[in-house]
Amino acid sequence: MTENQYYLTTPARTGKMMAIMLGICIVGGAIFFSLWDYWISEPAPVVAMMGGDSTPTAVAVHTGATITSDLSFIESSDFITLAFNALPGEPGNNPTINMEVGDKVIFNVVNDGVSFHSFGVTADTEGFGGIFPGSEVASPANPLKSGEGGTSEFIAGEEGVFYYICTVPGHREQGMVGKIIVGDAEVPEEVVEAVPEPMATEPAEEKAPVSTEPVAYDGPISLPEGSGVPGCQETNECYIPYHVTAPAGTEIVWSNDDTAAHTVTSGSPADGPDGIFDSSILAGGLTFSVTLDEPGEYPYYCIVHPWMVGNITIE
Incomplete structure (x- = not known):
């Protein structure tokens, strides 16, 4: 039968090995902390590009006027x-x-x-x-x-x-x-698309304006898709319904069904906010609500897109 062999070391050699490992840690730490600004800097531009970040990363130096x-x-x-x-x-x-x-x-x-x-x-x-x-x-x-x-x-x-x-x-x-x-950079010419010859078609039916007569509030008031583009004011469809009535104490809810951000702000574009209610920036898909206890008229608008106006009558 073969006896098992064990390889032992001396305390001196163990101490020497520990001293070497400690020295490596000290040198590595010194290198790391001496380059601290580098380690915490932004990732390389290629990393940002792979992550879909289009924000410029180049740092320009002020050397001129x-x-x-x-x-x-x-x-x-x-x-x-x-x-x-x-x-x-x-x-x-x-x-x-x-x-x-x-x-x-x-x-x-x-x-x-x-x-x-x-x-x-x-x-x-x-x-x-x-x-x-x-x-x-x-x-x-x-x-x-x-x-x-x-x-x-x-x-x-x-x-x-x-x-x-x-x-x-x-x-x-x-x-x-x-x-x-x-510098001497040339301004790119704006592309001017040719206007096609009009085709012989039936005249487009004009869209009748939505009635400004108030309707009873029966659910969220919609900020519809596309209301962030001028035009909805011509048919009173920037807020739908445009004008609602409700008893005092009713919770009125708005739903931003657009992809653009809007506000629901009491007041008017001409006079500005009156401080009664304000949704602040309302991203697409979010809702805002307010409870109005005092009878009266409450006009409101979107501060981001001031052609968007609506009205609430509290009875």
């Missing part, structure tokens, strides 16, 4: 046309900013309208995404109310055409967009 741009959010009387500083056709409408690589522009923005607005700079030619970090003022979820303002900056890291916009969904398409031209 500093430009100041004062911008005011304004709206047409019907709230359908939006702009910076002046309405289309007027001097100063959406002023173009020209700068060189390394220059910095400081934006001082103020909301001189009655709607909610927010601000940012993007390289995207459409939409409200891709906002450069540091260029934001407020956000669609926490926008600037009337009279509020803020300051941000954008540093030109490369030649190209960039855009300062209102980042509230839909407001860019209504006119709140201006160009930032860096």
